[in-house]
Structure formats: C-alpha cells, structure tokens
Amino acid sequence: SQQGEEDPQALSIQEGENATMNCSYKTSINNLQWYRQNSGRGLVHLILIRSNEREKHSGRLRVTLDTSKKSSSLLITASRAADTASYFCATDAITGGYNKLIFGAGTRLAVHP
Amino acid sequence: DAGVTQSPTHLIKTRGQQVTLRCSPKSGHDTVSWYQQALGQGPQFIFQYYEEEERQRGNFPDRFSGHQFPNYSSELNVNALLLGDSALYLCASSWGRDHTQYFGPGTRLTVL
Numbered sequence: 001s002q003q004g005e006e007d008p009q010a011l012s013i014q015e016g017e018n019a020t021m022n023c024s025y026k027t028s029i030n031n032l033q034w035y036r037q038n039s040g041r042g043l044v045h046l047i048l049i050r051s052n053e054r055e056k057h058s059g060r061l062r063v064t065l066d067t068s069k070k071s072s073s074l075l076i077t078a079s080r081a082a083d084t085a086s087y088f089c090a091t092d093a094i095t096g097g098y099n100k101l102i103f104g105a106g107t108r109l110a111v112h113p
Numbered sequence: 114d115a116g117v118t119q120s121p122t123h124l125i126k127t128r129g130q131q132v133t134l135r136c137s138p139k140s141g142h143d144t145v146s147w148y149q150q151a152l153g154q155g156p157q158f159i160f161q162y163y164e165e166e167e168r169q170r171g172n173f174p175d176r177f178s179g180h181q182f183p184n185y186s187s188e189l190n191v192n193a194l195l196l197g198d199s200a201l202y203l204c205a206s207s208w209g210r211d212h213t214q215y216f217g218p219g220t221r222l223t224v225l
Contacts, residue, residue: 035216040150040201042217042218045215088156100161101146
C-alpha cells in the first residue's frame with residue numbers, strides 16, 4: 001500500500017498562476033522528496049526536505065514540511081506550460097537507513113497557456 | 114555523464130511468459146532499486162540491490178526476482194506473467210546513504 005496521499009488528484013491553472021499540491025503520510029520519516037513525471041516516463045527529482053527542516057526553496061519551487069501533521073506541500077510559483085506533469089511525493093521511511101521510497105498516487109497538473 | 118538507462122523501452126508479452134528488464138545506474142552509483150507503476154498510480158517499490166545482494170523487498174511475489182552485477186547494473190526478471198503485471202517498470206540508482214534516487218525512463222511492459 002502507498003503511504004503518501006496527494007491532494008488534489010488533479011489541478012488545472014493558467015500560466016503565471018501559482019500551483020499548490022499537498023501530501024500526507026502515515027509513519028515517521030527520514031525525509032520527504034518531490035518528483036515530477038512527464039507523460040508516464042521517468043521521474044525527475046525536484047527537491048528533498050529532511051525531517052528536521054520546515055521549509056526549502058529551489059528556484060520557483062517551495063516545499064514545506066510539518067512532521068506534527070505528517071504533511072508536506074509543494075508550491076510552484078509563476079507556472080509555465082512546461083510545468084504540466086504529474087507530481088509525486090515520496091517518503092523515505094525509517095528502515096535502518098536504507099532509502100526505500102514510498103510514493104503517493106500523485107497530482108496531475110495542467111498549466112494552460 | 115550518462116544518467117540511468119533502461120532497456121528495452123517497450124515490451125509486449127503473453128500470459129505465462131517470462132521477461133527480463135535491464136538497468137544501468139548513473140555513473141558512480143552503487144545501489145539500484147526497482148519500482149512498478151500501474152497506470153494512474155504512483156510507483157511501488159519492488160526491491161533494492163546493493164553489493165550484488167537484495168537488500169530490501171516490497172510486497173511482490175517470488176515471481177519477481179532480480180540480480181545485480183559487479184558493474185552495478187541490474188536485471189529484473191518476472192516469471193509466469195499475469196495480465197496485472199502490465200505496467201511501467203522504473204529503475205532508480207543512488208549512492209551509499211544519499212537518499213536521492215535518480216530514475217531511468219522506464220520500460221513499458223504489456224501482457225496480453
């Protein structure tokens with residue numbers, strides 16, 4: 001079974017708008033990562049946030065982590081048509097230090113020109 | 114610097130057959146993980162190889178097996194294929210205890 005759950009399942013916005021995606025998980029984690037997937041191909045790593053961090057930025061991406069609520073959010077600012085993709089959160093559960101990723105079902109983002 | 118590569122890109126098999134998928138990790142990486150992604154779902158962890166041994170395994174039957182070679186490349190074997198095995202199979206590589214995994218483009222398996 002999958003640990004993470006993304007919300008919403010699908011999001012449709014106009015270019016220039018911001019997109020916010022949320023992720024909830026169930027067990028304690030070492031870190032949480034966000035990935036992007038275009039057209040059912042390979043996943044591209046976007047950002048990793050550790051369990052002792054609350055916020056992290058990378059370019060137009062902002063990720064927050066609230067371990068007390070077991071939730072994370074990904075904000076994409078000033079979206080572009082090229083941001084159209086599926087976005088997944090993945091948790092790296094505490095399993096002896098081995099990095100087994102547990103993915104949610106993803107949010108499908110559509111950015112319209 | 115080549116990233117993670119997988120072969121073949123697409124594969125069509127019939128029920129009961131066996132299939133082998135291949136993965137070459139990113140240069141410098143020593144750990145390979147395999148994931149299965151059904152249509153519309155997130156990837157699910159199958160197993161992970163390090164130093165030519167299976168280190169972790171997800172909830173997949175023994176029909177799914179793997180191997181890692183001395184050059185860190187890996188194979189995923191699936192026996193007695195079922196229709197439900199149709200999916201995108203993703204390989205990811207990482208190094209040591211670096212938690213970032215780099216994914217290949219995947220192999221699309223269709224079982225008829």
